Amino acid sequence: MRTNPELPLTPAPGLLLVLSAPSGAGKTTLARRLEKEFPRAQFSISYTTREPRGVERNGVDYHFVGPKTFLQMVNRGDFIEWAEVHDNYYGTSRGIVDTAFETRGIAVFDIDVKGGLAIKSKFPDAVLVFVLPPSMEELERRLRGRGTDKDETIHRRLLAARTEIEKGLERYDYLIINDALDRAYEELKSVVIAEQARRGRVDLSGLQLQRAEIAEDSDR
Ligand code: ADP
Numbered sequence: 001m002r003t004n005p006e007l008p009l010t011p012a013p014g015l016l017l018v019l020s021a022p023s024g025a026g027k028t029t030l031a032r033r034l035e036k037e038f039p040r041a042q043f044s045i046s047y048t049t050r051e052p053r054g055v056e057r058n059g060v061d062y063h064f065v066g067p068k069t070f071l072q073m074v075n076r077g078d079f080i081e082w083a084e085v086h087d088n089y090y091g092t093s094r095g096i097v098d099t100a101f102e103t104r105g106i107a108v109f110d111i112d113v114k115g116g117l118a119i120k121s122k123f124p125d126a127v128l129v130f131v132l133p134p135s136m137e138e139l140e141r142r143l144r145g146r147g148t149d150k151d152e153t154i155h156r157r158l159l160a161a162r163t164e165i166e167k168g169l170e171r172y173d174y175l176i177i178n179d180a181l182d183r184a185y186e187e188l189k190s191v192v193i194a195e196q197a198r199r200g201r202v203d204l205s206g207l208q209l210q211r212a213e214i215a216e217d218s219d220r
């Protein structure tokens with residue numbers, strides 16, 4: 001229920017879809033699949049000060065920048081939200097939101113819970129989806145299996161996972177347990193399809209309702 005009378009009653013035309021999860025739960029895998037199947041989905045490429053990992057490419061997985069450039073961007077107001085996560089800075093640029101609204105597109109954000117809540121407070125119609133691992137043991141297996149992080153980093157990410165899960169369970173709109181990838185993906189896809197059918201997000205221009213209103217006026 002909306003408690004703030006200032007907020008609009010129908011969602012903005014585009015869909016802002018936030019995917020969060022403890023690191024290693026599989027949100028990037030799910031998001032990439034979504035992007036392939038929904039041509040209108042655009043993946044938000046965050047800026048980060050962390051080093052590229054494994055096969056990550058600049059401008060594809062992240063925009064990798066130094067701390068000086070990042071802080072200049074903060075001061076210029078280039079980010080709709082930014083945060084320090086695991087000793088590095090991460091930020092979401094605002095351009096993708098404008099594009100989603102202008103084109104009735106889907107902007108997909110792969111960001112942490114704090115970032116997701118910041119987006120929701122600026123754009124209350126944003127849809128927050130939290131991806132959970134089936135167990136903490138499986139989360140550790142996936143982090144190790146990815147083969148991209150050092151032992152110390154994995155340990156730190158596992159400690160952070162519990163807090164992230166608690167916050168996600170409390171505040172997010174949808175929860176998806178990523179046990180079998182195909183099933184979890186079907187659930188995510190169902191959320192997107194349902195959210196696109198919400199009043200305000202459906203393109204009604206073909207019905208030419210405005211023209212009908214004019215005709216009704218001239219009959220009077
Ligand atoms: P995140 O973006 O949440 O950090 P990733 O998408 O990088 O996680 O996934 C972490 C690892 O787990 C990757 O090696 C990925 O291939 C694997 N993975 C993702 N989903 C599943 C799943 N349902 N079952 C088994 N492994 C998975």
Ligand code: 5GP
Nearest residue numbers: 023046082083085090091092110111112115
């Ligand atoms: P990783 O280093 O594993 O790619 O990401 C670490 C964490 O930072 C993940 O929880 C990821 O979702 C989050 N993250 C990535 N980009 C952003 C961003 O732009 N803003 C915020 N707040 N978090 C981000």
